[in-house]
Amino acid sequence: MSFFDKEIDRRATNCEKWDKYKDTDIIPAWVADADFSAPLPVIKALQDRVEHGIFGYTSVDDATNQAVVDFIWRHHKWEIQKEWIVWVNGVVSSMNLVCKMFPNDTKVITTTPIYPHFIKAPKNSNLEVTKIPLREINNRWGIDFEEFRDKIDSTCKLFLLCNPHNPGGTVFSRDELEKLGEICLEHDILICSDEIHADLVINPRVKHIPIASLNKKLEKTTITLMAPSKTFNIAGLQSSFAIIPNKKLRASFQKELRGLGDGINLLAITATKAAYTKGDKWLDELKEYLSENLNLVENFVKSNENLKMLKCDATYLAWIDCKNIKVENPYEFFLKFGVGLSEGERFGDKNFIRLNFATTRKRLKKILTRMQNALDTL
Ligand SMILES: Cc1ncc(COP(=O)(O)O)c(C=O)c1O
Numbered sequence: 001m002s003f004f005d006k007e008i009d010r011r012a013t014n015c016e017k018w019d020k021y022k023d024t025d026i027i028p029a030w031v032a033d034a035d036f037s038a039p040l041p042v043i044k045a046l047q048d049r050v051e052h053g054i055f056g057y058t059s060v061d062d063a064t065n066q067a068v069v070d071f072i073w074r075h076h077k078w079e080i081q082k083e084w085i086v087w088v089n090g091v092v093s094s095m096n097l098v099c100k101m102f103p104n105d106t107k108v109i110t111t112t113p114i115y116p117h118f119i120k121a122p123k124n125s126n127l128e129v130t131k132i133p134l135r136e137i138n139n140r141w142g143i144d145f146e147e148f149r150d151k152i153d154s155t156c157k158l159f160l161l162c163n164p165h166n167p168g169g170t171v172f173s174r175d176e177l178e179k180l181g182e183i184c185l186e187h188d189i190l191i192c193s194d195e196i197h198a199d200l201v202i203n204p205r206v207k208h209i210p211i212a213s214l215n216k217k218l219e220k221t222t223i224t225l226m227a228p229s230k231t232f233n234i235a236g237l238q239s240s241f242a243i244i245p246n247k248k249l250r251a252s253f254q255k256e257l258r259g260l261g262d263g264i265n266l267l268a269i270t271a272t273k274a275a276y277t278k279g280d281k282w283l284d285e286l287k288e289y290l291s292e293n294l295n296l297v298e299n300f301v302k303s304n305e306n307l308k309m310l311k312c313d314a315t316y317l318a319w320i321d322c323k324n325i326k327v328e329n330p331y332e333f334f335l336k337f338g339v340g341l342s343e344g345e346r347f348g349d350k351n352f353i354r355l356n357f358a359t360t361r362k363r364l365k366k367i368l369t370r371m372q373n374a375l376d377t378l
Contacts, residue, residue, distance in 0.1 A: 002285070002289055003036075003037075003282075003285065004036050004285070004286065004289040004360065004361075005360050005361060005362070006036075006037065006360070007035075007360050007362065007363070008035065008036075008037060010035065014236075016031055016033075017030065017031045017033055017035075020340060021340050025338055026335065026338050026339065026340045027338060027339055027340065027363060027366060027367050027370070028340040028356075029339055029340060029341050029342075029355050029356045029357070029359065029367055030340055030341055030342040030354070030356060031342070031356070032166065032230060032235075032315070032316070032317060032356060032358075033230075033233060033235050033236075033356075033358070034233045034316065034356075034358030034359070035358065035359040035360060035363065036233055036286070036358065037233075038232055038233050038234050038271070038275070039232060039274075039275060039278065039279045039282035039283075040282075041274050041275075041278035041279065041282075042232060042234065042271050042274045042275050042278075042279065044274070045270050045271065045273070045274035046267060046270055046271055046274075049266070049267065049270045050267075055266055058263075058265070058266040058269065059262070059263060060087050060263050060264065060269055061269070061273075062082070063273060064269055064272055064273040064276075065082040065085055066082065067272070067273050067276035067277045068080075068082075068085055068241065068272075068276060069081070069082055069085075070276070070277075071276040071277075072210075072226070072243075074280070075198075075199060075208075076198060076208060076209070076210055076213065077213070078210045078212070078213035080243055080245070081245070084243050084244055084245045084250070085241050085242075085243055086241060086242045086243075086244060086250065086253060086254060086257070087239075087240075087241050087263040087264045088240055088241065088242060088257065088263075088264070089238040089239075089240065089261060089264055089265075089268075090227075090229075090238055090240050091194055091196050091225045091226075091227050091229075091240045092117045092121070093240075094223075094225045094240065094242045094253075095117055095118070095121040095160065095192065095194065095225065096117075096121045096124055096125070097242075097253055097256040097257055098121075098158070098160075098190075098192045098223055098242075098253065098256075099121045099122050099124065099125040099127055099158070100125050100256045101252050101253065101256060102125065102127060102157055102158055104125075104126045104127065105155060106127055106155055106156070106157040106158065107127065107128045107129070107130050107153070107155045107156045107157070107158075108122040108127050108128070108129050108130065108156070108157075108158045108159075108160055109129075109130045109132060109148075109151070109152065109156050109158070109159045109160070109189070110122075110129060110130075110131060110132070110159070110160040110161075110162070111131075111132050111133070111134050111143060111161075111162070111165070112131045112132065112133050112134065112347075112348045113134070113167055113168070113319070113344070113347040113348035113349050113352070114162060114165075114166075114167075114347060114348060115162060115166045115167070115194075115347065116346050116347065118160045118162060118194075119348075121160070122158075122160070127158075130151050130152070130156060131348075132147060132148050132151055133147075134165070134168055134170070135147075136310060139310055139311050140168075140169075140170050140310050140311040140313070141165060141168035141169070141170045141310055141319075142170065142176065143172075143176060143179075143180070145179050145183070148180075148183060149183060152183070152187055152189075154187075156187065156189055157188070157189055157190060158189060158190050158191075158192060159180070159184055159189050159190070159191050159192070160192050160194065161180065161191055161192065161193045161194065161211065162194050163177075163193060163194070163195055163198075163208070163211065164195075164197040164198065164200070164201065164208060164313070164314035164315055165197075165314075165315075166197060166315055166317060167315075167317050167319040167342075167347050167352075167354045168310070168312075168319055169310070169311070169312030169313060169314055169315055169317065169318070169319060170311075170313065170314075171201055171203075171206045171207075171208055171313045171314045172209075172211075173209075174209055174214070177209055177211045177214055178214060180211065181211060181214055181215070181217075181218045184218075184221065185217055185218070185221065189221075190221055190222070190223070190249070191211060191212075191218070191221060191222040191223070192222075192223045192225065193210065193211050193212065193222055193223070193224045193225065194225045195208070195210055195224055195225060195226050196225065196226060196227050196229070196230050196240070197230055197314055197315045198210070198226060198231075199230075199231040199283060200230060200231060200287065200290070200314050200315055200316065201287070201313060201314040202287050202290045202291040202294060202312075202313065202314060202316075203291070203311075203313040203314070204291075206313045206314070208314070210224055211224070212224050212243070212245065219245045219246075220245060220246045220249075221246070221249075222245075223242055223243070223244050223249060223253065224242065224243040224244075225240065225241075225242055225243075226240065226241060226243065227239060227240035227241070228240075228271070228272050228275045228276060228279075230315075231275070231279075231283060232271070232275040232279050232282070232283070233358075234268075234271050234272075234275065237265075237267055237268045237271050237272075238264065238265065238268055239264045239268035239269070239271065239272045240264075289361075290316050290357070290358060292361070293316070293357040293358070293359075293361060293364050294312060294316075294318070294357060296357075296361070296364055296365065296368060297309075297318045297355060297357050297364075297368070298312075298318075300368045300371070300372070301318075301320060304372075304375055305324075306322075306324035306325045306326075306375075306378075307320055307321065307322060307324070307325065307375075308320070308321040308323075308324070309321065316356060316357050316358035317342075317354050317355070317356055317357075318354065318355040318357055319344075319347075319352055319354055320352060320353050320354070320355060321351060321352055322344075322351055322352060322353055323351040325375065325378060327378075329343075329350070330344065330350075330351065330352070330353045331343040331344070331345075331353055333374060334353065334370070334371055334374050336374070337370045337371065337373050337374035338370045339367050339370050339371055339374075341353040341354060341355055341356075342354035342355075342356070355367070
């Protein structure tokens with residue numbers, strides 16, 4: 001039995017994912033957190049820290065910053081410096097801070113469908129969003145660069161990039177990132193690259209490349225957002241960081257952050273350090289487990305000719321096209337059969353659902369059986 005096969009009851013643990021359907025038989029498969037226990041070294045580090053008993057004011061220590069630098073080098077071959085790191089309690093918070101750095105008459109570009117905060121964050125700062133639809137290119141969600149260029153005007157000053165992409169599952173290639181980088185440099189557009197899913201590339205033939213690592217020019221014009229939260233399933237501890245090599249940009253970001261909290265909390269620091277220094281083996285095993293789960297999902301989709309899904313190379317989220325099953329609301333349709341998926345509409349397309357497959361294989365099979373039962377009624 002794999003570590004990830006262990007069924008853990010998450011009810012009555014302040015768990016957003018399971019509480020949404022509490023007192024029902026519905027299996028949640030929506031919000032992006034996993035039903036797996038964090039790596040044992042993380043749990044041990046937290047236990048030891050709690051055992052100490054004093055939880056006073058705290059700050060991120062040098063060893064934790066070094067753990068980030070080493071992890072990013074080991075996994076993504078990007079050499080960053082400790083002083084580039086700015087700790088923030090969440091990637092969404094950072095995205096909002098980045099938007100606040102821009103005056104009202106600037107436009108923000110993003111690719112759709114997209115994780116809802118890519119639209120909400122600009123709106124919170126009264127910035128207009130230029131949406132560039134992802135296109136089906138070679139059986140994956142890709143970018144039509146001509147369309148991208150055509151939609152840019154001189155007021156576009158920020159590109160919110162999601163790589164790997166949620167909900168599309170695309171890991172943008174070096175070639176795609178170079179093209180994106182070139183366009184942004186040409187038009188003086190700052191890139192804010194949300195790479196929260198960077199460590200969850202489950203196709204072993206694909207590599208994540210931080211866009212800022214492509215060259216020194218892009219390093220200076222990119223704010224990269226990363227976190228151990230999805231990777232090690234510790235989202236509730238709220239740990240994340242922005243990597244901002246450009247000193248001036250870092251100062252503007254920190255100006256927006258001023259007065260809103262100083263770094264991350266004590267247990268977040270403890271878990272982050274343990275995860276980044278002792279979590280590699282767990283992460284390798286997780287990715288293997290997720291890739292087998294993805295196989296199950298892909299086979300399920302293939303066996304239903306009215307469902308469609310493009311290649312998912314990363315994340316544990318399957319973006320499934322339900323247009324051809326011709327039901328009014330695919331989310332409601334599957335909900336009636338006991339599966340709580342994410343509604344495609346939240347990401348920008350009501351014909352889709354998003355299935356979180358980061359759960360035990362046994363439970364995933366149950367989810368897929370229920371979805372099949374629903375489809376069999378059509
Ligand atoms: C692309 C993306 N960015 C950000 C987040 C949330 O990050 P945080 O919890 O650190 O705010 C998620 C969570 O699903 C996500 O998928």
